[in-house]
Amino acid sequence: MGSLKIENVKKAFGPVEVLKGIDLQVNDGEFVVFVGPSGCGKSTLLRVIAGLEDSTSGRVLIDGADVSVTPPAKRGIAMVFQTYALYPHLTVKNNMALGLKQAGTPAAEIERRIKIASAMLSLEPYLERRPAELSGGQRQRVAIGRAVVREPKLFLFDEPLSNLDAALRVNTRLEIAQLHRRLKATMIYVTHDQVEAMTLADKIVVLNAGRIEQIGSPMELYNAPANEFVAGFIGSPKMNFIDGARLGETAKTIGVRPEHLTVDTKSGAWKGTVVHAEHLGADTNLYLDCEKAGLITVRIFGVYNAEPGATLYATPDAAKTYRFGADGKVLR
Amino acid sequence: MSTATRSLPRTIGAHAILITYTVIALFPVILVVMNSFKSRAGIFGAPLTPPTPKTFDLIGYTTVFGQGDFFHYFQNSLVVTVLSLFFVLLFGAMAAFALSEYRFRGNTLMGLYLALGIMIPIRLGTVAILQLMVATGLVNTLAALILVYTAQGLPLAIFILSEFMKQVSDDLKNAGRIDGLSEYTIFFRLVLPLVRPAMATVAVFTMIPIWNDLWFPLILAPSEQTKTVTLGAQLFLGQFVTNWNAILAALSLAILPVLILYVIFSRQLIRGITSGAVK
Ligand SMILES: Nc1ncnc2c1ncn2[C@@H]1O[C@H](COP(=O)(O)OP(=O)(O)O)[C@@H](O)[C@H]1O
Numbered sequence: 107m108g109s110l111k112i113e114n115v116k117k118a119f120g121p122v123e124v125l126k127g128i129d130l131q132v133n134d135g136e137f138v139v140f141v142g143p144s145g146c147g148k149s150t151l152l153r154v155i156a157g158l159e160d161s162t163s164g165r166v167l168i169d170g171a172d173v174s175v176t177p178p179a180k181r182g183i184a185m186v187f188q189t190y191a192l193y194p195h196l197t198v199k200n201n202m203a204l205g206l207k208q209a210g211t212p213a214a215e216i217e218r219r220i221k222i223a224s225a226m227l228s229l230e231p232y233l234e235r236r237p238a239e240l241s242g243g244q245r246q247r248v249a250i251g252r253a254v255v256r257e258p259k260l261f262l263f264d265e266p267l268s269n270l271d272a273a274l275r276v277n278t279r280l281e282i283a284q285l286h287r288r289l290k291a292t293m294i295y296v297t298h299d300q301v302e303a304m305t306l307a308d309k310i311v312v313l314n315a316g317r318i319e320q321i322g323s324p325m326e327l328y329n330a331p332a333n334e335f336v337a338g339f340i341g342s343p344k345m346n347f348i349d350g351a352r353l354g355e356t357a358k359t360i361g362v363r364p365e366h367l368t369v370d371t372k373s374g375a376w377k378g379t380v381v382h383a384e385h386l387g388a389d390t391n392l393y394l395d396c397e398k399a400g401l402i403t404v405r406i407f408g409v410y411n412a413e414p415g416a417t418l419y420a421t422p423d424a425a426k427t428y429r430f431g432a433d434g435k436v437l438r
Numbered sequence: 439m440s441t442a443t444r445s446l447p448r449t450i451g452a453h454a455i456l457i458t459y460t461v462i463a464l465f466p467v468i469l470v471v472m473n474s475f476k477s478r479a480g481i482f483g484a485p486l487t488p489p490t491p492k493t494f495d496l497i498g499y500t501t502v503f504g505q506g507d508f509f510h511y512f513q514n515s516l517v518v519t520v521l522s523l524f525f526v527l528l529f530g531a532m533a534a535f536a537l538s539e540y541r542f543r544g545n546t547l548m549g550l551y552l553a554l555g556i557m558i559p560i561r562l563g564t565v566a567i568l569q570l571m572v573a574t575g576l577v578n579t580l581a582a583l584i585l586v587y588t589a590q591g592l593p594l595a596i597f598i599l600s601e602f603m604k605q606v607s608d609d610l611k612n613a614g615r616i617d618g619l620s621e622y623t624i625f626f627r628l629v630l631p632l633v634r635p636a637m638a639t640v641a642v643f644t645m646i647p648i649w650n651d652l653w654f655p656l657i658l659a660p661s662e663q664t665k666t667v668t669l670g671a672q673l674f675l676g677q678f679v680t681n682w683n684a685i686l687a688a689l690s691l692a693i694l695p696v697l698i699l700y701v702i703f704s705r706q707l708i709r710g711i712t713s714g715a716v717k
C-alpha cells in the first residue's frame with residue numbers, strides 16, 4: 107500500500123514554467139530521492155504530490171487513485187519540512203496528536219501510536235515540552251514522529267537535514283534509513299545533497315530545471331550517467347570534464363572521475379603542475395593544471411605527498427572514461 | 439549591551455536627550471492633571487505650580503460627576519473604541535491573511551486599493567458619510583461611529599499586518615493543512631498568535647485617534663444618548679464662560695481608560711516595534 111504515479115505533471119507560476127512535464131513511477135515500499143540543484147523544482151513537485159499546490163496539468167495517482175481533487179489531509183501522506191514546522195503553542199505530544207485528532211482517531215489509539223513513535227525516535231523524555239525548549243535535532247525528530255503517527259501510505263521529506271549541523275545530519279540520516287527499513291513504507295525524499303541521495307535511496311531521480319534528467323539506482327547513476335549533468339552532479343569530488351578537441355577526440359566532452367585517474371612522477375598521459383593538495387587522511391585530492399587537459403582534480407586513496415609546483419603525470423582509466431556529445435548526452 | 443554604549447559621557451548624553459524628550463512629551467499631560475485638582479483662582483493665579491493646600495480643590499471633579507451623564511459618556515467612548523478596535527483587528531487581519539497567503543487574480547491591485555485609505559483622510563468624505571447615515575437611519579447611534587472608525591482604521595491595519603503575515607513560515611501553514619486543519623483554524627490558531635506583536639502595534643495606533651476624535655461624534659452622533667467623552671467635555675466650553683475646572687477634570691479622567699488599554703498592549707507593542715531588529 108503506497109505506490110505513486112505521476113503522469114506528465116506541469117506547473118507554472120504565472121509565465122514561469124517550474125515543472126516541465128514530469129513522469130514518474132514509485133513502487134510500494136521504495137525509498138526514492140529527488141535530487142537536483144537549488145531552484146530546480148524539487149519542492150514544487152513534492153508540494154504537488156502532497157496537494158499543497160495544484161499542478162497546471164497532468165495527474166497524480168496514489169495507489170492507483172487520482173488524487174487531483176483530494177485535499178492534503180485525505181491523501182494518506184505525511185510530510186516533514188526543512189524548517190521542522192512544529193506548532194509552537196503545542197507540546198511535543200500534542201504536536202504529534204493534532205493530525206490524528208482532526209481525523210477523529212480514538213484517544214486510546216492516538217496514545218498507542220505516540221508511544222510507539224516516541225520510543226522509536228527516543229522522544230519519551232520530551233513529550234510534555236514545547237518546541238521552543240528543544241534542540242534542532244530533537245525538533246526534527248518530533249517532526250518525523252508527527253509523520254510516523256499518521257501511518258501514511260507515503261512519507262514526504264523536504265530537505266529534512268538541511269538545518270542540522272554536520273554530525274547531527276549523519277545521525278538523523280541513519281535514523282531515517284532505519285525508519286524506512288522498520289516501517290517498510292514508501293518514502294520520497296528531497297535533497298540538493300548528492301551524498302544524502304546516494305546513501306539513502308533505492309532509486310534516485312535527478313532533476314534539473316524542471317525536467318527529470320535520469321532515474322536509477324545510486325550505482326546506475328554513478329556507473330552509467332545518461333548525460334553530462336548527471337555525471338557532474340553525482341560523485342564527489344565532481345567529475346572532470348575536458349574539451350574533446352584538446353585531446354584530439356571526436357566527442358565534444360570527455361569525462362573522468364577524480365578517483366579514476368592515477369598519477370606518476372615520471373610518465374603518463376597528461377603532464378601537469380600541482381596547484382593545490384587537500385589532505386583528508388583517508389584520501390588526498392590533488393588539483394593539477396595539465397597542459398592538455400586543463401585544471402583537473404585527482405583523488406588518490408591514502409596519503410600522497412605532493413608539493414604545489416611539482417610536476418606530475420595523470421593517466422585516466424580508459425575503461426571508466428565517459429564521452430559526451432554536443433547535446434550533453436553520453437556517447438556509447 | 440556593547441561596551442561602547444556603556445561609556446559614561448555617552449550614557450549621560452543619551453539619558454539627557456531621553457529625559458528632555460520625556461519632559462516635553464509629558465508636560466501638557468502633567469499640566470492638565472495638576473490643574474484639574476486646583477481651584478479656579480489657583481489655575482489662573484499660578485498655572486505651573488502643583489496644587490498647594492490653599493489652591494487644592496475638587497470642584498472640577500464634583501462638577502463633572504454632578505453634571506448628569508459623564509459616566510454614560512465614558513461608556514459610549516469605551517464601547518465605540520473597543521468595538522471599532524475589535525473589528526479593525528479582525529477584518530484587517532483576515533484581509534491581510536488573504537492578501538499574503540492566496541494567489542488570485544488582482545491580488546496586488548486589491549492590496550493597493552485597500553492601502554489607499556492611508557493616504558486619503560476619511561474626513562474628506564464627511565458629507566457623503568453623513569448623507570449615508572441619514573439615509574440608513576444610523577445618525578445618533580454608536581453603530582455609525584463604529585462603522586466609520588472601522589473603515590478609518592482598516593487601511594493601515596491591512597498594510598502593516600500583511601507585511602508581518604508574509605513572514606509567517608509557509609511550512610507551518612502547510613503542516614497544518616496536511617494535518618487537516620481548516621484555513622480558519624490555520625489563521626486563528628497558527629498565524630494570529632505569531633503576529634500578536636504586530637496586532638498590538640496596530641491596536642495602539644488605531645485606538646488613540648478613535649478615543650480622541652471629536653469630529654465624527656459631533657457630526658454623526660451628538661445626541662445626549664450617544665455622546666462620547668471628548669464631546670461631553672465640550673459641554674463646559676461656553677461661548678462666554680468656560681468651566682476650566684470641569685474641562686481639566688474631564689480630560690484627566692479621559693486619559694485613564696486609554697492608559698489602561700495601552701498598558702495591556704504595550705508589552706506586545708515593544709516587541710512589535712523592535713521585532714526584526716534583533717534576531
Ligand atoms: N509560490 C511561488 N511563486 C512563484 N514562484 C515560485 C513559487 N514557489 C517556487 N517558485 C519558483 O519555482 C522554482 C522552483 O522552486 P522550488 O521547487 O522551491 O525549488 P527547489 O526546492 O528545487 O530548490 C524556483 O525558481 C522558485 O523561484
Ligand SMILES: [Mg+2]
Pocket residue numbers: 148149150265
Ligand atoms: Mg526546496
